[in-house]
Amino acid sequence: MSLTRLLDKAATGGRLTFEEGVRLYERADLHELGSAAxxxxxxLFPSGVVTYVVDTTINYxxxxxVHCTFCAFFRPEKHKEGYTMSHDQVLARVKHAADLGATQIMIQGGVNPELRLGWFERLFSRVRGEFPGVDIHSLSVSEVIGLAQVECLPTREILARLKDAGMKSxxxxxxxxxxxxxxxxxxARKVKPDRWLGVMREAQLLGMPTTATMMFGSIETPEERIEHMQVLRELQDETGGFTAFIPWYYVPWRTPLRGKEASGLEYLRVLAISRLYLDNFPHLQASWLTPGLKMGQLALFYGCDDMGGTIIEERVVHDAGSTNEATRKQLEEIVAGAGFTPVVRxxxxxxxxxAALAS
Ligand code: SF4
Structure with a gap:
């Protein structure tokens, strides 16, 4: 099939095979790929609404x-720069975000073996009790598995107890x-792909919505990017539990792995193929935190329908060398400037x- 016919097929929701996905990703003209996306x-969303959430990330x-080589944020145990916030410190940050209108918090950090399940249950119960209007969209598969190891419990039970304590997604x-x-x-110390997918499946079957990310631009090949999307698409076919896909590129500047930062053109190409290949994912998020707000604006023409969050406070990506930040007003101006209607979700x-996405 010619590239033009492949683009037509993908633009109308036809499912791409792995080989077709790789071919389009590697060979299609960027603007034609973006136009199809x-x-x-x-x-999917003809109303022209672009959503965003008022949120904050608290790196507790x-x-x-785990010692990932692409990470500049973590410190090993006993390191003099290591920190763990108290519950009161986390709650103070939640309050600050809630006062600014946040409806979502991401409480995320390293896999710290000193912290037991009860520590998180008490924290989430307090957040839920004191800030009922704030959804706890928190932790990660790595932190859930770390807790399962410390507690000698199955990950499903860890997730069920965190859900009971107030973790919504x-x-x-x-x-x-x-x-x-x-x-x-x-x-190398992180879980294998099947295990990551397995914990996601458990969360989804417990009724917790989830998102999926892809950090690209380290050492992977174009085929491996499509392979990543393929396993996510398969799980989504099975569960329908992913709300959004969020590709973001690796920021190398202060990491042990080093390397180069992806270009803006590469970022747009990844977004466009994500929209076309992940035909069963409803939302594609412009992860403006690494490429910046202006690239985030351009992303709205390469398949994205969501600007992510305001991210009032965040350390992991900033510690790797990213300096981007946004206020709610800035996000809305960026969206409106592109001709779309910004709506809080x-x-x-x-x-x-x-407001509606569909009309
Ligand atoms: S990316 Fe996460 S799991 Fe990996 S070293 Fe950093 S904090 Fe730890």
Missing amino acids: HARRMQ TNICN LPGAGAEILVERVRKRIS DTYWNLRDG
Whole structure:
């Protein structure tokens, strides 16, 4: 099939095979690829609404026993720069975010073996009790598995207890590239791809919505990026539990792995193929935190329908060398400047003031 016919097929929601995905990703003209992705996005959400959530990320500890080579944030146990916030310190940050209108918090950190399940249950119960209007979209598969190891309990039970304590949904952090060859090089102590997918499946079957991420631009090949999308697409076919896909690129500047930062053109190419290949994912997020708000604006023409969050406070990506930040006003200006209508959503994509995506 010619590239033009392949683009037409993908733009109208036709499912791409692995080989077709790789071919389009590697060989299609960037603007034609973007145009197909944008056409597909507008078919799915013709109202021209672009959503965002008012949220914050609270990195409660930087102590971690996983030691990923792409990470500049973590400190090993006993390191003098290691920190763990108290519950009161976390609650103070939640209050600050809630006062600014946040409806979602991401409490995420390293895999700190000193912290037991009860520590998180008490924290989440307090957040839920004191800030009932704030959804706890928190932790990651790595932290859930770390807790299962410390407590000698199955991950499903850890998730069920965290859910009972108030954790509403599980972010897709820690996926990086779900290909064993890549994980061995950049995060050898992290779980294998099947295990990451297995914990996601458990969360989804417990009724917790989840997202999926892809950190690209470290050592993976183009085929491995599509392989990552393929395993996510298969799980989504099975469960329908992913709300959004969030590709973001690796920031190398202060990491042990080093390397180069992906270009803006590469970022747009990844977004466009994500929209076309992940035909069963409803939302594609412009992860403006690494490429910046202006690239985030351009992303709205390459398949994205969501600007992510305001991210009032965040350390992991900033520690790797990213300096981007945004206020709510800036996000809205960026969206409106591109000709779309900015609308606030919550963690479950309920839109403010009865706005609609479909008409
Ligand atoms: S990316 Fe996460 S799991 Fe890996 S070293 Fe950093 S904090 Fe730890």
